[in-house]
Amino acid sequence: xxxxxxxxxxxxxxxxxxxxxxxxxxxxxxxxxxxxxxxxxxxxxxxxxxxxxxxxxxxxxxxxxxxxxxxxxxxxxxxxxxxxxxxxxxxxxxxxxxxxxxxxxxxxxxxxxxxxxxxxxxxxxxxxxxxxxxxxxxxxxxxxxxxxxxxxxxxxxxxxxxxxxxxxxxxxxxxxxxxxxxxxxxxxxxxxxxxxxxxxxxxxxxxxxxxxxxxxxxxxxxxxxxxxxxxxxxxxxxxxxxxxxxxxxxxxxxxxxxxxxxxxxxxxxxxxxxxxxxxxxxxxxxxxxxxxxxxxxxxxxxxxxxxxxxxxxxxxxxxxxxxxxxxxxxxxxxxxxxxxxxxxxxxxxxxxxxxxxxxxxxxxxxxxxxxxxxxxxxxxxxxxxxxxxxxxxxxxxxxxxxxxxxxxxxxxxxxxxxxxxxxxxxxxxxxxxxxxxxxxxxxxxxxxxxxxxxxxxxxxxxxxxxxxxxxxxxxxxxxxxxxxxxxxxxxxxxxxxxxxxxxxxxxxxx
Numbered sequence: 305x306x307x308x309x310x311x312x313x314x315x316x317x318x319x320x321x322x323x324x325x326x327x328x329x330x331x332x333x334x335x336x337x338x339x340x341x342x343x344x345x346x347x348x349x350x351x352x353x354x355x356x357x358x359x360x361x362x363x364x365x366x367x368x369x370x371x372x373x374x375x376x377x378x379x380x381x382x383x384x385x386x387x388x389x390x391x392x393x394x395x396x397x398x399x400x401x402x403x404x405x406x407x408x409x410x411x412x413x414x415x416x417x418x419x420x421x422x423x424x425x426x427x428x429x430x431x432x433x434x435x436x437x438x439x440x441x442x443x444x445x446x447x448x449x450x451x452x453x454x455x456x457x458x459x460x461x462x463x464x465x466x467x468x469x470x471x472x473x474x475x476x477x478x479x480x481x482x483x484x485x486x487x488x489x490x491x492x493x494x495x496x497x498x499x500x501x502x503x504x505x506x507x508x509x510x511x512x513x514x515x516x517x518x519x520x521x522x523x524x525x526x527x528x529x530x531x532x533x534x535x536x537x538x539x540x541x542x543x544x545x546x547x548x549x550x551x552x553x554x555x556x557x558x559x560x561x562x563x564x565x566x567x568x569x570x571x572x573x574x575x576x577x578x579x580x581x582x583x584x585x586x587x588x589x590x591x592x593x594x595x596x597x598x599x600x601x602x603x604x605x606x607x608x609x610x611x612x613x614x615x616x617x618x619x620x621x622x623x624x625x626x627x628x629x630x631x632x633x634x635x636x637x638x639x640x641x642x643x644x645x646x647x648x649x650x651x652x653x654x655x656x657x658x659x660x661x662x663x664x665x666x667x668x669x670x671x672x673x674x675x676x677x678x679x680x681x682x683x684x685x686x687x688x689x690x691x692x693x694x695x696x697x698x699x700x701x702x703x704x705x706x707x708x709x710x711x712x713x714x715x716x717x718x719x720x721x722x723x724x725x726x727x728x729x730x731x732x733x734x735x736x737x738x739x740x741x742x743x744x745x746x747x748x749x750x751x752x753x754x755x756x757x758x759x760x761x762x763x764x765x766x767x768x769x770x771x772x773x774x775x776x777x778x779x780x781x782x783x784x785x786x787x788x789x790x791x792x793x794x795x796x797x798x799x800x801x802x803x804x805x806x807x808x809x810x811x812x813x814x
Contacts, residue, residue: 357474366474371439371467373459373474373481379452385445392453392714393721397440399501400457401432403494403578404485406600411487414590420484423465432604436460444718448711450495458485488589492619492709493580497601499717503628504573504607506724512563514728515635519559521739522642526552532744533807534659535753542758545807548659548744555642562635569631572624574608576601580615583708619709625716626702629695632723636691639684639727643734646742647681658748663741680738687730694719753807760786762805763796771795 354365359374366377405428412421430436439460446452458481465479466472479485486494530549537543578601579594581587586594598611612618652658668677698719701712710716753759757780763772771793779789787801796804 355474368473371436371460371463371473372441372456373463375452375455376442376459379442379446379456383443383446383452386443390443390445392440392442392444392456393502393718394434394437394440395502395506395721396453396498396717397437397457398432398434399498399505400454400494401428401430401461402501402601402604403497403597404428404457404461405432406597406604407487407489407578408485409600410593410596411484413596414488414593416484416487417478419469420465420479423468423479424461424485426468427461427464430464431457431461436464444714446714448713448715449491449709450498450713451491453714454486454489454491454494455481458482461485488581488593489578490581492582493577493584493615495713496577496618496622499622499625499713499720500573500576501601501605501609502717503625503720503724504570504609505605506721506728507566507570507573507628508607510728511566511632511724512728514731515559515563515566518731518735518739519556519563521735522552522556522559525739525742526550526556529744532746532749533753533811534749535756535758542756544758544761545753545756545810547811548749550811551645555645558638558642559635562631562638565631565634566628569624569628573628574610575612575618575624576609577612577615577618579611580619584614584616584619586615616708620707621705622702622710622713622716625720626698629698629720629723632691632720632727633695635727636688636695636723639731639734640688643681643684643688646738647678647685650678650681650742657752658745659752661743661745663738665737678738680734684730684734687726691723691727694723757786759805759807759810762810763790763801766800766804767795 352368354367356363357366357374357377358364359378361378364374364377366373405425408416408421408424408428412418440453440456442453442456462476462479462481462485463473465485466475466477469478471477471479526549528549529552530547532548533545534548534551535542535544536546536551576594576598578597579586579589581589594611594615598609602609617623646660646662649657650660650662662678662681664676665679667675668679669675698716701716701719702710704710704712757776760772760776763775775786775790775793775795778784778793779786782789784792786805787798790796790801791798
């Protein structure tokens with residue numbers, strides 16, 4: 305019995321021995337292990353729970369139900385930061401799928417075995433379609449070049465392609481993650497390329513449609529409220545009249561400009577770093593590779609991607625993302641103002657301004673029965689604050705490139721995508737659950753306008769600034785109306801007041 309146990313232990317030792325070269329003085333036992341199991345041969349674990357794969361540092365256990373390999377596993381061991389919620393954004397992974405497919409297609413043109421190229425393209429398509437999302441466990445907080453995520457993608461595509469071709473997972477045969485999937489590429493140019501692809505798609509599919517929807521709804525309200533005259537406010541104090549439609553037209557223009565600024569940043573986002581490889585020189589690529597990859601990506605996405613004119617800038621700096629974030633930051637400022645205005649104009653219902661009636665969507669208090677709050681305004685302003693914070697991180701990341709490589713890439717794209725998604729989604733939510741249902745409280749609007757002291761401004765051309773100011777101050781002190789005070793002070797008659805102080809005549813230049 306003891307002899308059997310010793311033999312079993314020895315067999316387990318042989319099966320678990322590392323595949324690296326024997327160290328000096330390691331003796332014949334290690335050599336025997338190397339003869340029994342040469343490097344790069346995949347070993348399946350007991351009960352088929354995991355397999356053994358290798359990178360240049362040695363062997364690691366890889367779950368049998370995952371397509372990723374040793375480098376991905378090693379990253380999960382070295383960067384246990386934040387957990388599942390901090391994983392690399394899926395839009396980046398999908399963008400990598402698009403890029404790897406394009407690169408494989410171009411590499412086939414340059415001589416890559418069509419069988420291998422086609423398997424890579426099919427596997428990359430599955431990545432781009434989101435079918436393999438569960439195989440990308442890495443967090444944002446890793447190497448600043450995104451190398452681990454690039455290798456995660458390479459390993460997944462390699463193993464999926466191997467599976468399609470009837471091979472053994474982890475064998476790197478016949479499809480190697482570096483030699484084939486990553487052919488003519490470096491993490492230093494693929495990650496920024498994926499960043500730009502992901503950002504462009506998010507802007508076009510989420511951000512711009514959301515802002516357009518909000519713009520159109522505000523524009524409809526501006527036209528609906530065109531004839532409603534109300535008192536204006538500056539410094540939060542009473543000012544001269546305008547229409548509610550004019551007030552809303554300001555919001556419409558803000559959103560229009562926000563869209564224009566974002567679109568204005570996109571030409572630099574459409575420039576792709578692919579083909580620059582390690583430092584921008586294009587080492588290990590072929591002439592025309594960069595241009596062909598960009599053209600393939602453009603065809604796959606329907607967006608006007610081109611190769612970056614200067615690959616050194618494309619790797620070492622990410623000013624294009626800072627610029628896009630700056631445009632989104634400005635949009636956040638606009639949305640903060642719009643949401644706050646609507647929030648305060650709808651305050652009440654009895655003790656606030658109460659000029660707007662906002663949609664009642666849900667109970668507002670766990671203790672005050674019947675209370676309803678401007679929750680869509682609150683959500684939008686929180687989103688705006690988050691986008692402003694994201695821009696700070698993006699700004700720091702963008703300013704921290706050193707020599708030939710910026711190493712804040714994952715941080716930057718995480719926050720760019722976060723901002724784009726939040727702004728787009730929040731714009732739709734604010735539109736559908738607030739803006740389209742806003743009503744004007746004309747009774748309250750008329751009451752506040754007629755009681756305002758700043759209507760006295762209409763008297764300036766007739767009696768002068770000083771006398772008009774005297775009327776306003778006296779009326780406020782005595783709690784009387786402008787008309788009664790003006791007559792009492794002897795500055796004008798009742799007929800003159802009615803002729804000169806007409807809110808409808810105070811809405812524009814004469």
